[in-house]
């Protein structure tokens with residue numbers, strides 16, 4: 001198929017096949033064809049989200065050397081970035097969450113490293129929930145969980161989770177791909193919406209790998225999919241593999257949109273950038289506290305964006321901001 005046939009297929013609301021996706025991912029990112037793909041993804045995203053993008057905001061309850069050793073993560077023990085665990089006090093966590101709420105974040109994410117005690121996560125989350133408005137969307141970003149724990153998240157006021165099968169899971173991480181998938185199933189079975197992403201993309205990932213991951217994310221009808229590039233953590237083995245540039249990331253964000261059914265309203269990218277928003281991203285994240293892509297203990301002093309800076313990036317690309325609870329996590333069609 002030619003590019004114009006694929007654009008026609010997309011305009012007819014058909015989801016593209018794996019071979020279509022491989023073809024589009026193989027285009028040169030700065031070719032005219034690739035800009036057509038980005039324009040089409042932008043059109044779909046704006047149509048589905050009525051031209052109003054969302055900004056979600058994440059706080060981390062802890063920072064710790066993590067034995068799961070995902071090579072791309074600054075918390076990975078093997079990377080030696082952080083030597084000791086630090087945990088937020090409940091009051092600090094509540095203060096971050098309330099700040100995000102008053103900044104207008106459409107959802108507040110609570111993150112931990114994989115080995116943070118689940119009971120403590122629930123306890124602090126209950127306090128956060130009590131201090132936020134009832135309509136504020138709360139999302140968990142935690143390690144693999146059983147169905148029983150997923151139910152506890154739901155029962156304690158979480159609308160959903162962020163969970164991803166990462167690229168080369170099991171090879172670049174010590175986690176089991178099957179367990180990641182099973183967790184996603186458990187979250188959905190418990191009534192939680194699952195947001196996900198094709199991540200973390202590096203220059204070594206082939207078009208075939210990316211297309212397969214796009215198809216996998218589409219297969220469970222997530223709240224949103226999207227694409228995020230790997231950020232090199234200085235002086236690590238993974239940093240030697242390099243990073244893709246924002247234009248290549250924007251291309252992958254756009255192709256991901258074309259690989260999703262129209263029931264998937266959101267299309268995320270991270271880290272926030274105008275090229276991503278111009279290529280059909282309608283979800284960015286603001287961050288505070290620890291951040292797995294940062295070597296600063298408090299990412300607000302490092303790589304982390306604020307709700308307002310994310311909105312400003314969207315405005316530069318002709319997006320308005322959705323005001324109110326996230327539509328991706330609540331009551332989508």
Ligand code: SF4
Nearest residue numbers: 066068070073113114
């Ligand atoms: S990505 Fe999560 S599980 Fe992997 S090393 Fe980082 S904190 Fe641990």
